Amino acid sequence: xxxxxxxxxHGYADARRTPLxxxxxxxxxxxxxxxxxxxxxxxxxxxxxxxxxxxxxxRHLRALGLSAPEVYAADPVSGLALVEDLGEDxxxxxxxxxxxxxxxxxxxxxxxxxxxRVPPPAWAPPWDAPAMAEAASATLLAWWWPxxxxxxxxxxxxxxxxxxxxxxxAPFASDPPVxxxxxxxxxxxxxxxxxxxxxxxxxLDFQDAAAGHPAYDLASLLEDxxxxxxxxxxxxxxxxxxxxxxxxxxxxxxxxxxAHAAVRHTRVAALWTRLERRDGKSRYLAHAPxxxxxxxxxxxxxxxxxxxxxxxxxxxxxxRRAPEARAA
Numbered sequence: 001x002x003x004x005x006x007x008x009x010h011g012y013a014d015a016r017r018t019p020l021x022x023x024x025x026x027x028x029x030x031x032x033x034x035x036x037x038x039x040x041x042x043x044x045x046x047x048x049x050x051x052x053x054x055x056x057x058x059r060h061l062r063a064l065g066l067s068a069p070e071v072y073a074a075d076p077v078s079g080l081a082l083v084e085d086l087g088e089d090x091x092x093x094x095x096x097x098x099x100x101x102x103x104x105x106x107x108x109x110x111x112x113x114x115x116x117r118v119p120p121p122a123w124a125p126p127w128d129a130p131a132m133a134e135a136a137s138a139t140l141l142a143w144w145w146p147x148x149x150x151x152x153x154x155x156x157x158x159x160x161x162x163x164x165x166x167x168x169x170a171p172f173a174s175d176p177p178v179x180x181x182x183x184x185x186x187x188x189x190x191x192x193x194x195x196x197x198x199x200x201x202x203x204l205d206f207q208d209a210a211a212g213h214p215a216y217d218l219a220s221l222l223e224d225x226x227x228x229x230x231x232x233x234x235x236x237x238x239x240x241x242x243x244x245x246x247x248x249x250x251x252x253x254x255x256x257x258x259a260h261a262a263v264r265h266t267r268v269a270a271l272w273t274r275l276e277r278r279d280g281k282s283r284y285l286a287h288a289p290x291x292x293x294x295x296x297x298x299x300x301x302x303x304x305x306x307x308x309x310x311x312x313x314x315x316x317x318x319x320r321r322a323p324e325a326r327a328a
Contacts, residue, residue, distance in 0.1 A: 001078040003043065010073045010082055011036045031085060039072055044079040051076040054207040058083075060121055060179070066111055067192055067202045086202040089193075091186035095227070099191075102233060108189055108221055109237050111201040113244035120179040120211035127180050127212030129173065132260075133165035136267040144270035147277055147323040157314060164310035165263055168303070172213055172256040180212030181205075184220045186227065212260075214245070215253060219261035223298075225268050225291040258301035265295035266307070273322055288322035296320065 007013055012035035020029040020040075030041040044051050051074050061068035069084035091104050125131075137158060145153045183205050190202030218241055222234045238257070247253050269291040275281040296317075299308040311320070 001075050001080065003041070003080060006073075006075055006078060006080045007032075007035075007041070012039070012041075012082070017041065032082075037072075038085045039082045040069070040085050042081040042083055044081070050207070051079055051081050053209070054081065054083075056123065057179075057181075057206045057209045061115070061203060061206065064114055064118065065199055066114060067195060067199050068206065069202075069204070086190050086192060086204070089191045090204075091189045091191065092226070094191060095186060102236070104186075104189075104191065105221070105229075105233065105237050106240060107191065107198070107201045108184075108186075109218075109241050110244060111189075111198040111203070112184065112217055112221070113241060114198045115181075116178040116214045116217075116245055118178075120177050124179055124209065124211040127182065127210035127216065129166040129169040130162075131210070132169065132212075132263050132267075133162040136165060136263055136270075137161060139267050139270035139274050143274035143277055144323070147273050148319060160313075161310060164306045165266075167306035168259050169213075169263065171303070172215075172252075172259060175213055175256065177211040178214045178217075179209050180214075180216045182208045182210065182212070182216070182220070184217040185224045186221075213256055215257040216260045216264065219257055219264060223261050223265070223294050225265070225287045225294065228290065255301065255303035258298050259303045259307075262295060262298035262301075262304045262307055265291055265298055269295055269320075269322075276322075276325055282325050285322050285325055292320050292322070 001009075004013070007015065012032050015032040015035035018031045018033070020031060026045045028043050030043070032039045032041055042051070042054070044054075055071050055074050055076075058068040058071050062070065067086070069086055072082040072084070074081040091108070094104060095101060141153050141158055141161060145151075145157075181203070188203070188205040190204065192200050192202045218238070222229060222237055238254075241247075242250060242253070269288060272284045272288045272291065275284045298304055299311060
């Protein structure tokens with residue numbers, strides 16, 4: 001079904017369409033006005049993402065009382081959906097305007113705690129050590145390594161990397177999983193006026209949600225590749241999360257936090273290079289120095305010893321950075 005036919009079928013044939021700025025994904029959005037109610041058109045290329053996971057996760061989050069966009073209509077075959085417009089007050093915009101940082105992060109942590117108090121739904125795919133190793137390989141070894149070294153890594157590099165990731169995460173494999181949204185950070189969170197409690201935190205970009213460790217999304221929020229957080233704020237938000245979820249063994253959780261953060265930072269540090277080389281989105285390289293620094297800090301934790309040893313063997317500290325961007 002074409003976009004025009006999809007809009008007409010749901011009463012938006014004459015709606016004014018305003019494209020929204022793009023992000024690192026292949027999805028794109030348009031704000032619709034003049035239709036039956038304010039909405040966003042989500043266009044999702046079938047070779048990159050699928051509408052169906054977005055719809056499924058949205059329903060789950062809303063059933064928990066969290067504020068994911070309601071899906072008004074969807075055509076998964078065409079990769080089109082009409083979704084609730086939660087506005088433009090992303091945490092990123094609010095922070096840039098000088099809003100209370102601690103209050104916003106507290107709201108995010110409280111919403112995350114609601115999600116983590118229930119087990120993941122049966123349909124959630126695994127976000128376990130093998131899945132995380134594969135995802136990190138897809139950026140670090142498939143894109144960053146050739147860009148830095150000018151050659152494709154051999155099988156032994158791939159195998160040893162996967163082994164290092166699995167060994168780093170193995171001590172926490174028996175911890176009860178939660179639904180990890182996987183991109184839980186200030187660009188994907190909004191403050192919603194008129195809603196109370198955790199429902200005041202709008203959630204975006206969750207279609208890749210999977211059953212993973214509770215430390216993963218907290219690390220995504222508090223060790224953000226896009227902005228710096230003061231150590232005192234990170235500590236207070238981790239304590240708030242622990243209190244809200246009833247964590248017992250804080251030292252164990254801290255180790256899990258470091259391990260999952262290290263694997264996430266490995267993937268994301270190399271992701272910026274993939275976005276530049278494959279997608280022509282060189283602006284994201286601005287986040288690379290921070291991400292590599294966050295990775296270095298995580299690797300210093302004893303829980304990350306297997307992955308730290310792999311980096312020491314294959315990527316010396318002087319090369320732990322983004323390769324130079326290609327000439328335009």
